[in-house]
Amino acid sequence: GSACGKNLSKETIGSIGEQKTTNYALRADMTKEEFIKEVTDGLLPPPAYFPMNVRLNKEGYENVENIIADAQALDANAFEVAAQETEALILDVRHQDDFSNGHIPGSIFIGIDGQFAPWVGALILDYKQPILLVTPEGRENETITRLARVGYDQTLGYLQGGFEAWKNAGKEYDTLNAVTAAQLETLLPEGIQVFDVRKPGEYAAEHIENVPSTPLDFINEHWAEFPKHDSFYIHCAGGYRSVIAASILKARGYHNVIDIKGGFAAVRQTGIKTTAYVCPSTLK
Structure with missing residues (x-):
């Protein structure tokens, strides 16, 4: 839903x-x-952007065509300068696998082919936040439009030529460490820390035994639970939300985060022990 x-x-x-x-x-x-x-x-509580969208619908908003026209196509050098001078958020909307394999340091992932607008609204709390985009080639205008439709109309520009242009320019880039569910199964006996970033209802239905619920929706409320120095692992249902969470964590300095590929769907294909939450009031 x-x-x-x-x-x-x-x-x-x-x-x-x-x-x-x-x-x-x-x-x-x-x-x-x-x-x-x-x-x-x-x-769950409505996303933070809902009240803002109500106000925009009442007061009016910028024409999307004007927003697209104002966004600049920037080569790698100009993009880097713009990021430094404007303190813009670098938003990477490619597929999560592409982001994991290489991304601009400090950038946030929210894939255009997932529930893009709701997650932008839930996680980018300041709708006036300047944004610089890294998109699949040919999808720049689509991304700008979809951001503007939920009130985020401060897109300054996008990386011309996409992430490959950044790499070809010899710029520094980062990657996201990941393990398969099968590898996780061999690691669990070692006492590693795992976090489940799915929604509370998904967690209650079934989750890895002894793994806490730290929903992506409320990640800002869980900073103290993530270890700052020891490696830890995160998963969602299929891999989209966990990479969003990992990108936010890495941008906050948690470079010890490791994604679990395929999420809980992959976990269920292993022998990893899972359990469901039972409300105390239902116990006899």
Whole structure:
């Protein structure tokens, strides 16, 4: 589902009859109190950008075409200078594997092919933050447009030629360390630290035994839990969110973070012991 609700289905069309049969919140014998409890239980707070978007919709916003026209195509040298002089956030929207294999130091990953806008809104709290983009070639305008649609219209420019242009210019770049789920299985007996950055509901349904829940949505509330010097491992469901989290951690100086490739989906294919959260009130 999206940030607008919970338990949303993937279907884009349907009938009222189907909903009455399948929708968890439309039971025929449900009381008003039960309905309220069903639709609000486990519902996360709205992303930080929701109130800002409401205000923009009321007051008006910049024409997207003007924002695209103002964004500059920058070669590697100009991009580096702009990053230093403006203190802009470098936002890398390529695939997570591409980011892991090489990225500009200090850049943040939020992939354009994932739930891009919701994660931008949840994690970049200042919508006036100047932004410099690293995108797949040919997707610069798309990225600028999708940022502007949720109120982020301070895109200064993008790296012309993409990340390859940065490498070809001989600029410094960083990589993200990673292990497979199979490798993780051999490491767990050594007492390594693992963190689960999925949503609380996903964690409650099933998680690696003795691994804490540190949701990406609330990563700013968990800094004290991540070790500053010892290596630690993070995972999400499939690999997208864990790389977002890892990029944020590395930008904050946590270079000892290691991603678990394939996330929990890959973990479940191993012999790693998992468990589900049981609410104390349900215990007899």
